[in-house]
Amino acid sequence: MHTKALILAAGLGKRMHSDTPKVAHKLLGKPLINWVIDASKQAGCEQIHVVLGHGRKQVEPLVKGCKISYQDDMFGTGHTVMCAQDKLGNFKGTLLVLCGDAPLISPTTLKNLIKKHTDAKAACTILTMKVDDPTGYGRIVHSENGDVEKIVEQKDCTKEELLINECNTGAYCFNAQELFSNIKKLTRKNAQNEYYLTDMIAIFKKQNKCVLSYTTANADECLGVNSRSQLSAVTKIAQTKINNKLMDKGVTFLDPTLAWIGPDVKIQQDVEILPNTIIYGASSIGKGTIVGPNSYIQNTRIGQNCKIDSTHAYDSIIKNNVSCGPRAYLRPNTVMENNSKAGTSVEIKNSTIGAGSKVPHLSYIGDAKIGKNVNIGAGSITCNYDGKYKYNTVIEDDVFIGSDTMLVAPVTVHKNSVIGAGSTITKDVEKDSLAVERNEQKNIAGWSLRRKYKKNKRKK
Numbered sequence: 001m002h003t004k005a006l007i008l009a010a011g012l013g014k015r016m017h018s019d020t021p022k023v024a025h026k027l028l029g030k031p032l033i034n035w036v037i038d039a040s041k042q043a044g045c046e047q048i049h050v051v052l053g054h055g056r057k058q059v060e061p062l063v064k065g066c067k068i069s070y071q072d073d074m075f076g077t078g079h080t081v082m083c084a085q086d087k088l089g090n091f092k093g094t095l096l097v098l099c100g101d102a103p104l105i106s107p108t109t110l111k112n113l114i115k116k117h118t119d120a121k122a123a124c125t126i127l128t129m130k131v132d133d134p135t136g137y138g139r140i141v142h143s144e145n146g147d148v149e150k151i152v153e154q155k156d157c158t159k160e161e162l163l164i165n166e167c168n169t170g171a172y173c174f175n176a177q178e179l180f181s182n183i184k185k186l187t188r189k190n191a192q193n194e195y196y197l198t199d200m201i202a203i204f205k206k207q208n209k210c211v212l213s214y215t216t217a218n219a220d221e222c223l224g225v226n227s228r229s230q231l232s233a234v235t236k237i238a239q240t241k242i243n244n245k246l247m248d249k250g251v252t253f254l255d256p257t258l259a260w261i262g263p264d265v266k267i268q269q270d271v272e273i274l275p276n277t278i279i280y281g282a283s284s285i286g287k288g289t290i291v292g293p294n295s296y297i298q299n300t301r302i303g304q305n306c307k308i309d310s311t312h313a314y315d316s317i318i319k320n321n322v323s324c325g326p327r328a329y330l331r332p333n334t335v336m337e338n339n340s341k342a343g344t345s346v347e348i349k350n351s352t353i354g355a356g357s358k359v360p361h362l363s364y365i366g367d368a369k370i371g372k373n374v375n376i377g378a379g380s381i382t383c384n385y386d387g388k389y390k391y392n393t394v395i396e397d398d399v400f401i402g403s404d405t406m407l408v409a410p411v412t413v414h415k416n417s418v419i420g421a422g423s424t425i426t427k428d429v430e431k432d433s434l435a436v437e438r439n440e441q442k443n444i445a446g447w448s449l450r451r452k453y454k455k456n457k458r459k460k
């Protein structure tokens with residue numbers, strides 16, 4: 001049986017008070033809508049459709065690979081689904097409908113929902129949850145024999161209905177043909193003057209079609225993000241879940257409440273995560289590596305047995321036995337080969353640091369290719385930018401760069417050469433040579449004594 005997902009993501013998210021549309025807000029570094037898309041894929045959906053409206057320019061780049069429909073006026077969730085009819089109207093299969101603002105839904109729950117729905121060949125199966133405080137949610141009304149009868153939105157509830165604590169999570173499976181052949185029957189005769197998708201239930205029931213509910217044991221998964229405080233609550237839940245899973249697999253946290261790891265990060269066993277560490281995106285950490293304290297890692301692959309102390313790394317590759325920090329800043333396209341080092345207060349951008357090479361203190365290395373076993377002295381930098389263009393620096397194997405060297409790019413220092421401390425290197429250096437660029441030093445004997453004598457005289 002074919003299953004496709006339809007994600008409703010056109011709403012503005014007024015209560016976020018933001019220029020960013022709600023579904024583009026990030027949870028542990030990943031936009032809300034991408035959590036929902038990935039869960040649908042993992043649940044087996046063969047195609048993902050999204051309906052965009054508010055802030056579509058900001059959301060569109062996030063949903064590459066999805067089919068997109070647009071909702072220009074917000075007339076409610078039923079109207080949102082109508083807007084997808086152009087692309088899905090002919091689909092004969094199961095349509096999993098999800099809200100783009102409920103990121104924690106798990107693939108397992110979705111699989112269970114889909115299974116119940118398809119096994120029973122139902123017209124609709126609603127994912128429901130039982131909560132202590134149902135405020136704001138649509139209530140599930142059952143008839144006396146226990147069948148689902150209808151969903152009533154909070155604002156349309158009678159006093160009795162308000163007391164029901166089984167709620168609509170906003171996730172459903174529909175028989176796509178039943179949905180689209182009946183969706184025109186929705187009206188806006190309700191407290192909010194909207195087309196409610198939830199009214200499909202009563203429409204199906206009138207036609208004696210099968211409507212089921214599947215109640216999740218894990219209501220936390222269904223929390224929606226409508227405000228910043230809900231975003232922070234959802235963050236806490238996701239953080240706890242992810243870190244617990246990592247600990248089960250052999251990762252040590254000094255304090256798991258002080259580490260934020262994105263859902264797609266891969267961490268091997270015997271990694272140690274120290275406090276105030278954030279690891280987001282497509283990052284991975286190899287066995288035996290210590291990350292933190294105070295590190296921010298994004299889209300960076302880190303190998304085994306590394307020490308990544310107070311380091312910020314973006315879109316970079318760090319191989320094995322590498323030491324970074326404290327206070328190393330690896331900007332995009334940095335490659336740290338095996339056994340290399342980016343030490344204290346070192347910034348590296350778009351550069352390769354070869355195997356065994358060290359940049360231990362206070363350096364800027366940009367647009368450079370550094371070979372093997374090179375030592376870059378303290379305070380040395382590549383001058384890669386003339387205010388208009390960027391240029392490359394090449395430093396070949398076994399070179400020793402003395403402290404406080406300025407390498408004015410484009411420039412190449414060939415194999416096994418030495419640069420004297422304090423040099424400004426503007427010309428290529430041949431292999432096996434010493435390059436020194438430095439004014440002669442003058443020592444003036446007795447100068448200090450004479451200066452003191454003058455000062456004393458002035459005081460009198």
Ligand code: UD1
Pocket residue numbers: 008009010011012051053071073074075076077078079080099100101136137138139151153167168169170195196197198224
């Ligand atoms: C909806 C359900 C409610 C359920 C709750 C779960 C309806 C009528 N009600 O209510 O029963 O308990 O979700 O969270 O469906 N959206 C659009 N276009 C619109 C309106 C909404 O794309 O015109 C999208 C929103 O971006 C959001 C989702 O649909 O992702 C849900 O919309 P929202 O307004 O939050 O619905 P609720 O009132 O919370």
Ligand code: CA
Pocket residue numbers: 101224226
């Ligand atoms: Ca909502």
